Amino acid sequence: MKLLSRTVQNYVIFSALLLIISTPVFYFSIQRLFVHELDKELISHKSEFYQIIPLLKTESELEFFRLMNDEFILREGQPISRKDSIYSATLYNEKEDDMQAYRILNTRVEIHGKPHLLQIRESLVSTKDLVTAIVAIQVFLISILLAGLAIINRKLSKTVWGPFYLILDRLKRYQIDRDTSIDLPRSSTAEFRDLSAAITQLVERNREAFQNQKEFTENASHELQTPLAVCRTKLELLAQTKELTEQQAELVGSLFHGVERISRLNKNLLLLSRIENRQFLEIEEIDLLSVANKYLDLYRSHLQDKGLQVKCSIDEHATLKANAVLLDVLMSNLITNAVRYSFEGSTIILEGTRDYMLVSNSGEPLKNPEKIFERFHRESRIEVGNGLGLSIVKKICEVKGYQLTYHYRDSMHHFKITFGG
Amino acid sequence: MKILIVEDERELVKSIVQYLRHESYICEVAYTAADAEEKLLIHDYDCILLDITLPDGNGLVILEKLKKAGKLEGVIIISAKNSIDDKIKGLNLGADDYLPKPFHLAELGARVSAVIRRKRFEGNNTLSFHEITVDLLGKTVSVGGKVVDLTRKEYDLLLFVISNKNRVVTKNAIAEHLSGDDADAFDNFDFIYAHMKNLKKKLVEANCPDYIRTVYGLGYKFEA
Numbered sequence: 046m047k048l049l050s051r052t053v054q055n056y057v058i059f060s061a062l063l064l065i066i067s068t069p070v071f072y073f074s075i076q077r078l079f080v081h082e083l084d085k086e087l088i089s090h091k092s093e094f095y096q097i098i099p100l101l102k103t104e105s106e107l108e109f110f111r112l113m114n115d116e117f118i119l120r121e122g123q124p125i126s127r128k129d130s131i132y133s134a135t136l137y138n139e140k141e142d143d144m145q146a147y148r149i150l151n152t153r154v155e156i157h158g159k160p161h162l163l164q165i166r167e168s169l170v171s172t173k174d175l176v177t178a179i180v181a182i183q184v185f186l187i188s189i190l191l192a193g194l195a196i197i198n199r200k201l202s203k204t205v206w207g208p209f210y211l212i213l214d215r216l217k218r219y220q221i222d223r224d225t226s227i228d229l230p231r232s233s234t235a236e237f238r239d240l241s242a243a244i245t246q247l248v249e250r251n252r253e254a255f256q257n258q259k260e261f262t263e264n265a266s267h268e269l270q271t272p273l274a275v276c277r278t279k280l281e282l283l284a285q286t287k288e289l290t291e292q293q294a295e296l297v298g299s300l301f302h303g304v305e306r307i308s309r310l311n312k313n314l315l316l317l318s319r320i321e322n323r324q325f326l327e328i329e330e331i332d333l334l335s336v337a338n339k340y341l342d343l344y345r346s347h348l349q350d351k352g353l354q355v356k357c358s359i360d361e362h363a364t365l366k367a368n369a370v371l372l373d374v375l376m377s378n379l380i381t382n383a384v385r386y387s388f389e390g391s392t393i394i395l396e397g398t399r400d401y402m403l404v405s406n407s408g409e410p411l412k413n414p415e416k417i418f419e420r421f422h423r424e425s426r427i428e429v430g431n432g433l434g435l436s437i438v439k440k441i442c443e444v445k446g447y448q449l450t451y452h453y454r455d456s457m458h459h460f461k462i463t464f465g466g
Numbered sequence: 467m468k469i470l471i472v473e474d475e476r477e478l479v480k481s482i483v484q485y486l487r488h489e490s491y492i493c494e495v496a497y498t499a500a501d502a503e504e505k506l507l508i509h510d511y512d513c514i515l516l517d518i519t520l521p522d523g524n525g526l527v528i529l530e531k532l533k534k535a536g537k538l539e540g541v542i543i544i545s546a547k548n549s550i551d552d553k554i555k556g557l558n559l560g561a562d563d564y565l566p567k568p569f570h571l572a573e574l575g576a577r578v579s580a581v582i583r584r585k586r587f588e589g590n591n592t593l594s595f596h597e598i599t600v601d602l603l604g605k606t607v608s609v610g611g612k613v614v615d616l617t618r619k620e621y622d623l624l625l626f627v628i629s630n631k632n633r634v635v636t637k638n639a640i641a642e643h644l645s646g647d648d649a650d651a652f653d654n655f656d657f658i659y660a661h662m663k664n665l666k667k668k669l670v671e672a673n674c675p676d677y678i679r680t681v682y683g684l685g686y687k688f689e690a
Contacts, residue, residue: 270546271475274568278481281571284634284684285488295683298636305638308568343645346619346657 048206053198060191064184072180079172080148084131087150090116090165091129098156107156118164119156127153133169145170208232212241219248221255222321259321266315273311276304306431313433316374317420320440325368333363333397336372340380341395352390359397365464371441378434379404379460385430386458394457401463408458417451438462467582468492468509472502472525473517473544482515485571486578488633499523503531511540513581515574516561518545529559540581544569570639576629595628596690597674609672619644620665623658627678627688636685662686 094117101107111119129152138145146169154163211230219227227248229241280301283289289297319325337359341348348355383393383406391407416422418439421432438460442449448463469491473479476497483493494509496502499520506514506528514532518525529541539562546567557564562581565574583593583602591602597610605621607614616624626643627635637655644658666678679687 267546270568271478274546275475275477275481277568278478278485278571281634281636281639282481282484284636284681285485289681291682294681298683298685301636301638301684346645346660347654350654350656350660 048202053195056194056198057191060187060194064187068180068184071183072176075176075179076172079176080133080169083148083167083169083172084150087131087148087165087167091150091152091163094154094163094165098154101156116166118162118166119154120162120164121159129153136166146173205234208234208237209240212237212244216244221248221252226252259318262314263318263322266311266318269307269311270315273304273308277301277308280304310431310433313431313437317433317437317440320371320437320444323444325371327368328366329369330364331367331369331372333365333372333399333402334359334361336376337380337395337397339373340377344380344384347384348393351384351387353384353387354392355395356392357395359395359402360399363397363399365399367445367464371445375438375441375462376402378438382406382430382434382460383458400465401461403459403461405457405459407456410453410456411458414451414453418449467512467586468494469513469515469578470494470496470502470505470509470511471515472496472499472520472528473515474498474519474521475517481571482574485575485633489575489579491578497521499525499528502528506532506535506537510537512585513540513542513578515578516541516543518543526559529561533560539585542574542577542581544574570636570642572626572630572633572635572639573643575633576626576643579629593625593628595631595677598624598628598669598677600625600628609669609674612672614668614672614674616665616668617661619661620668623661623665624669627686631688634681634685634687638685640685 097110101110107119111117129150131148131150133146133148135144135146136149137143147166148169150163150165152163152165154161208230215227215229227245229245232238232241280297284294284297284301334357337357341355341357380393380395383404386408387393387406388408394403394405396403396405411417411424413422413424418435420436422436423430423432439449441447442462448465450459450461450463452459467490469486471479471482471493473482473495474497479495479497483495486493491513494505494511496505499522502516502520516525516528525543525545529543532541541561542563542565543561544565544567562584563577565577583591593600593602599608599611600606601608602625605618607616607621607624622644623640626640637658640658641655644661662678662680666676669678670676675690677688677690679689681687
């Protein structure tokens with residue numbers, strides 16, 4: 046839920062609750078106030094009537110008064126309580142031919158020495174209308190208040206929260222391996238200024254750590270190259286020694302083999318960090334089929350050794366714009382991988398157009414297929430590779446924006462690279 | 467035949483000198499660019515091994531100076547900077563060959579002898595060893611005048627061991643020479659064994675003595 050919606054939601058809930066509770070409270074208290082006023086009026090009418098009584102000397106004068114004031118009703122000869130009573134009732138109104146709510150005062154008066162019941166009525170209709178109007182106005186005002194709140198909040202989110210969303214957007218787009226620094230907007234709001242400063246600092250520190258790590262790998266493997274080369278050449282010279290016994294020759298051979306493996310590992314690490322550092326930028330038009338054929342030709346002996354067939358159906362005119370070195374590495378690593386892990390006597394399938402290339406080879410299903418592109422991941426310790434080949438493939442795809450997918454189907458491993466983009 | 471090695475890594479230089487001495491090459495060494503320039507002013511060399519990264523300057527500058535002086539033939543760039551950029555620049559400036567570090571001494575030996583052959587025996591591009599004659603242009607091999615039918619890999623293999631004759635050539639070096647940089651990724655040298663067996667068989671069938679000796683656990687040695 047958005048920050049704005051959350052705030053507005055709270056406002057709305059509070060206002061609605063207030064509206065629901067306050068409306069009846071408001072209604073009833075105003076009504077009570079009015080009824081109280083009416084009662085006071087009825088009592089004042091009663092005292093007025095007392096002043097009039099001495100003026101009504103004859104029976105006809107009394108009748109005249111009755112006709113003139115229909116809110117006063119006089120009845121004779123009823124058992125009348127000595128106490129006054131005030132109550133509300135709905136009575137028939139002859140004039141309007143309708144039932145109407147009234148406030149009624151019953152009291153006992155003596156006219157010409159006879160006890161009479163005096164009933165004074167006041168219509169409640171106008172009171173009700175007034176109360177309804179007041180409540181309606183209140184509801185209307187609260188609604189306007191709510192709408193105003195929503196509009197103001199929306200505006201605030203666009204202006205006041207603007208820098209925040211801008212910072213968020215920049216952060217989302219920031220890529221540590223590509224962008225050198227993060228450019229955050231200046232804000233006049235202190236909190237956002239602090240946020241910007243904190244983020245900039247954090248990003249700076251992270252980038253430094255990332256850079257150090259990257260440089261370390263590259264420097265370390267670079268520095269290893271020379272001593273490794275020295276080791277290798279010295280061993281080659283040792284192999285030339287005339288008096289070398291068979292046992293010694295085998296020892297030298299094993300040492301040589303070990304040094305070769307370190308060299309290869311080192312070379313691949315260096316390649317990996319060079320790809321990460323985006324050092325392969327030259328783009329040229331490359332014929333996919335000729336690259337594939339180059340490596341199939343180089344590895345022909347290995348293919349023959351394992352009795353492997355190759356079914357290559359790469360389009361003859363499949364050319365794409367790519368970096369020649371990286372495409373070579375991609376092709377060579379995928380084919381090497383296929384040759385290495387295929388069952389003897391099986392078939393390796395190569396497919397390709399200008400949009401994609403697919404390398405499929407037979408093999409046991411993987412125990413951890415999700416780890417296949419991880420550095421130094423090997424399915425078993427017996428494997429001969431150094432566990433970098435496929436992570437180099439993945440890194441190249443990442444850097445060049447190719448899509449790399451792996452799946453296992455029909456007892457075959459399928460590696461697909463979609464170029465494009 | 468005189469070779470100048472321009473390289474600042476002393477241990478590597480020592481190894482190169484020791485390895486090439488077998489071929490009766492005379493090696494001179496320059497550890498710095500200034501040293502190299504001085505030597506180049508005084509002497510002529512058949513082959514120059516040139517490192518690109520030198521403590522006191524870029525090896526490519528020396529290459530440019532050599533080009534101006536018209537002494538370009540026989541330059542092999544050896545560089546740890548395994549970048550394509552250097553290779554293209556170096557070859558554009560007229561270097562004969564480019565060998566990225568780390569390299570096998572056997573590979574260096576083969577490249578050096580190729581460069582010297584090109585320089586010394588212009589027009590006459592053959593290489594002989596007793597009854598074996600290798601036609602470098604036609605890429606054919608004959609024993610006692612009779613052509614032996616070799617595959618391209620077998621031809622490459624023979625040329626490689628002859629270029630490093632009297633020295634042990636390791637299986638790794640052969641694998642890299644035959645199948646390129648990534649060949650050792652397989653850690654399997656059976657294919658070399660197969661090629662070598664076929665080559666030896668064909669030579670022996672052509673009445674050639676078996677000059678290729680197997681050095682157990684290490685590789686092969688071509689010697690009379």
